Amino acid sequence: MLAYIARRLLEMIPVLLVISLLVFGFIKLLPGDPARIYAGSDASIEAVEAARQQLGLNAPLPQQYVNWLGGLFKGDLGVTYRTQQPVAEVISKSFMPTMWLALAGFAWSVALGLLIGVVSALKRGKWQDWTLMSVAVGGISMPPFWLGLLLIQFVAMPFGVFSVSGFNQPSDIILPALTLGASVAAVMARFTRSAFLEVAQEDYVRTARSKGLRNRLVTWKHVMRNALIPVITMLGLQFGFLLGGSIVVESVFSWPGLGWLLIESIKTQDQPVIQALVMLFVFEFIVINLLVDLLYAVVNPAIRLR
Structure with a gap:
């Protein structure tokens, strides 16, 4: 039984990796500028660029995916673009x-x-x-x-x-x-x-x-x-x-x-x-x-x- 559980847990890893890649890819296809959303609609160009730098959005997409995936495994889900609250905290309140x-x-x-x-x-x-x-x-x-x-x-x-x-x-x-x-x-x-x-x-x-x-x-x-x-x-x-x-x-x-x-x-x-x-x-x-x-x-x- 323990061997079966261990095998099933190991099988979860590639499934989650594939799903995470698909989710990341589809999210990047959404319209809109995340940096603009984070900085606010009235923010200056300099503020938007600073937000882009802070969020790591100026990095290549593969690097963005690796950074996001690494944070996901560490429990760091980032911050919300609208309220700048930790995502984990927002989700925990609604769970x-x-x-x-x-x-x-x-x-x-x-x-x-x-x-x-x-x-x-x-x-x-x-x-x-x-x-x-x-x-x-x-x-x-x-x-x-x-x-x-x-x-x-x-x-x-x-x-x-x-x-x-x-x-x-x-x-x-x-x-x-x-x-x-x-x-x-x-x-x-x-x-x-x-x-x-x-x-x-x-x-x-x-x-x-x-x-x-x-x-x-x-x-x-x-x-x-x-x-x-x-x-x-x-x-x-x-x-x-x-x-x-x-x-x-x-x-x-x-x-x-x-x-x-x-x-x-x-x-x-x-x-x-x-x-x-x-x-x-x-x-x-x-x-x-x-x-x-x-x-x-x-x-x-x-x-x-x-």
Whole structure:
């Protein structure tokens, strides 16, 4: 197991290097002069040149990339062009709101999605199955921004119970979490149902039933345990989506998280923040995929990681 973890960690290095090169290249293609943004729109030519020298923008592009990459590995992400604050400090302030939002959306969506998927599979072909899967299809088809606007229009504004902007108290997370997790719950419901029904047709399940084991025991010990293996993969991918894909939801609710920070940085062409956020999102997905692989052995000891 330790050898597998070490190998996967080593495999992360070339992936991150390639991604960093692509991110750096695309950022340099963006219009605008970073030195002018850093110095201010009213700055003199001398001030702009001084800013260019300070930021190292007068160096050749390969040297700029090496300098940025070296700072990245040392934890020095540079400073923002607009406020001259350390990028790491700006991101750290926005990280926890996004994490809380992702965890809240993940918790309710996984619980509801697994429940709906199992119930739908157990009631296959009946009206409960058709109803639940129709709701799931609707959840997948509904754009998050539209659901968020509906919740604001018909829940928050008429009753005045929930805030629709910012994160000032714990209850403010309810509507954004519902919006963020709706599509995940729908995906989990359909995926869980498919995995459950597929495992239920396996020979070892039929053998267990033919031996006279109780249906409930067969369902929860044999079917559910093995159906969870592909579901765990989906869980990891969906959590990564919630962390990195909450941009629209954070914009709708003015949530002070990483997604909102990324949009504001794109608007202001704050290149160091954009670069750092993209690399953070990529790193999150890689780590989550590694954790998912490790969870395989926990769910089913028959699986051996090599």
